Amino acid sequence: MREVNIGPASEFADPGRKIVAFENFEVGVFKVGGAFYAYLNHCPHMGGPACQGKIIPKVDEVIAPDRTSKGFEFSKTQLNVVCPWHGFEFDIRTGKHAGHSKARLRPMKVRVESGDVVLTVPDAREQPVAEAAEA
Amino acid sequence: MLERTPPQFREVQEITMQTDTRDILAHATRQAESFEDYFLVDIDAHVTETSFWPEILESIDNEVIRQMGQAIAGRPGSGNVALLNAQPGILYQHAYGRIPHQQALLEKVDNKSVHHFVELARRSMDALGLDYQVVFPTPMLTLGMHPQDDIEAAVGAAYNKWLVERILPQDERLKGMIYLPFNTPEACVEEVNKYAGNKSVIGYSVVSTRNKPVHHNSYMKLYATMEETGKPFSFHSGFNWNDPSFLQLNRFISMHALSFVHYSLIHMTNWIINGIPERFPKLKVLWIESGLAWIPYLMQRLDHEYQMRTCEAPMLKKLPSDYMRDMFYTSQPLEKTNLKLLQATMEAFNADTQLLYASDWPHWDFDAPSSITTIPFLSDQAKRNILGLNAARLFNLDVKRMRPKARDVLAARPGVS
Ligand code: FES
Numbered sequence: 001m002r003e004v005n006i007g008p009a010s011e012f013a014d015p016g017r018k019i020v021a022f023e024n025f026e027v028g029v030f031k032v033g034g035a036f037y038a039y040l041n042h043c044p045h046m047g048g049p050a051c052q053g054k055i056i057p058k059v060d061e062v063i064a065p066d067r068t069s070k071g072f073e074f075s076k077t078q079l080n081v082v083c084p085w086h087g088f089e090f091d092i093r094t095g096k097h098a099g100h101s102k103a104r105l106r107p108m109k110v111r112v113e114s115g116d117v118v119l120t121v122p123d124a125r126e127q128p129v130a131e132a133a134e135a
Numbered sequence: 136m137l138e139r140t141p142p143q144f145r146e147v148q149e150i151t152m153q154t155d156t157r158d159i160l161a162h163a164t165r166q167a168e169s170f171e172d173y174f175l176v177d178i179d180a181h182v183t184e185t186s187f188w189p190e191i192l193e194s195i196d197n198e199v200i201r202q203m204g205q206a207i208a209g210r211p212g213s214g215n216v217a218l219l220n221a222q223p224g225i226l227y228q229h230a231y232g233r234i235p236h237q238q239a240l241l242e243k244v245d246n247k248s249v250h251h252f253v254e255l256a257r258r259s260m261d262a263l264g265l266d267y268q269v270v271f272p273t274p275m276l277t278l279g280m281h282p283q284d285d286i287e288a289a290v291g292a293a294y295n296k297w298l299v300e301r302i303l304p305q306d307e308r309l310k311g312m313i314y315l316p317f318n319t320p321e322a323c324v325e326e327v328n329k330y331a332g333n334k335s336v337i338g339y340s341v342v343s344t345r346n347k348p349v350h351h352n353s354y355m356k357l358y359a360t361m362e363e364t365g366k367p368f369s370f371h372s373g374f375n376w377n378d379p380s381f382l383q384l385n386r387f388i389s390m391h392a393l394s395f396v397h398y399s400l401i402h403m404t405n406w407i408i409n410g411i412p413e414r415f416p417k418l419k420v421l422w423i424e425s426g427l428a429w430i431p432y433l434m435q436r437l438d439h440e441y442q443m444r445t446c447e448a449p450m451l452k453k454l455p456s457d458y459m460r461d462m463f464y465t466s467q468p469l470e471k472t473n474l475k476l477l478q479a480t481m482e483a484f485n486a487d488t489q490l491l492y493a494s495d496w497p498h499w500d501f502d503a504p505s506s507i508t509t510i511p512f513l514s515d516q517a518k519r520n521i522l523g524l525n526a527a528r529l530f531n532l533d534v535k536r537m538r539p540k541a542r543d544v545l546a547a548r549p550g551v552s
Contacts, residue, residue, distance in 0.1 A: 003137055004137075004143055004144060005137045005138065005139050005140065006144065007139070018146060019146065019147045019148070019149075020144040020145070020146055020147075021144055021145045021146070021147050022143070022144050024165070026147055042162070046502075046503055046505060046506065047162050047163075047166060047503075047505060048162055049150060049159075049161070049162055052147065052148070052149055052150045053149070053150060053233070054149070054232060054233050054235075056233070082230075082233040082234075084150040084159065084233075084234060084235055084236070085159075085234070085501075086234065086499060086500060086501075087230045087233045087234050087499065089233075113137060116137065116139065118137050
């Protein structure tokens, strides 16, 4: 493994992200609610570029106390990133699929040190992803 | 503190409608490095023909219908929907912007030496690792439900002319199955006769979203004509939210999951129970875009009832499932959430010899070739068959390498890894 300084934390919007590409893989680095999260840019569905998709709140359905549906609303707490290939949605804070927790993005170590974002990634020789896995 | 060394990385961007197809599919290209020596045929990819709708309206033979179409197209906002019965306001496939390539492919194309669509198709073929790709329309998939048969026939014929004269000649990797305006059987025969001798036209297709029984006597001349040409006949399924039963379904996911399969179930049932395979034993039939799970379902349902009610299907000389095993199927959208069920499904219809890979690119539920290469229980030979050799056999295609190396495709896109 190696550590890579990917630049000042102040460059990130909140919510925001940077996707950084290495030899044969990429990592999505996200900032949400002041905290940083990083994942391999490889969707557990078919290997798509999951971190390069739309960032959008989870959709919830409002159910009244009498259990009638009051329709949809956007979550105030959960922000997802959507894989642009087919729409799998992942909670940016956990990397888990919004409706199927066994499908998840592979987390990578990220920390802020002296104002810079530092990512721990596999060495060039290491192949971080095999062929597409299926969720 | 960790030094800010010269960057050991590059930044890549969010994927949007403007992203180059090769960048959207870069991960599929990387996957393609692992099956570089396979022969790859994609039986079902799509052109969004409405992006080029003025060209198709221009190709309508009947001068009055052409004028009708062009006049409607002159109305602000109607340029790409004139004469069509699709409902653009509720086309939800892109999951409300979550899947940009289904919304639109608005990438930059500098190569003006070929048609814009041909350049987009080449990018997808190169990125997915395909030697050949068969092109189908998109909004026209619902044309079978058009209230006016003469409009279906005119628009269908115009699309065929556009495809065969403007698109297919520009790249020998692109192949077509012509649109049959099935609500007018005589017009279908005319289209078959027009293009039967064209090498780029490798078959004929009916869009399944319609309410015309496929066993009706008025279609026998069409089946005989197609059988004589030796080229396969396909049913390409689709969805129709306006079907009375489906009006109960309140979400696109529900309607879409059922509708494609619904039309395949109905047409296959009529096809077999009325003995069409016995009447046209040499007509090769292919079922496109319903996934696979419906196949063993229908095999079991029909075999079960057939043995009790043989008197209602006297043309049959074997079980309905035996006829289904004689036919061909495309893989997409491949249901893969339960591999045991998938294995049993594939065994039920001899997928090794009867299944053909399809991508459905650029639609939202497309399958990359890795959808087949990653199936753990398939032999290497079965994967090769499904990904290309079965198609070569069915469509008489030369098994020759037509695509660039995946490594070269990746190297030409320095913006992505
Ligand atoms: S590869 Fe990500 S949703 Fe399919």
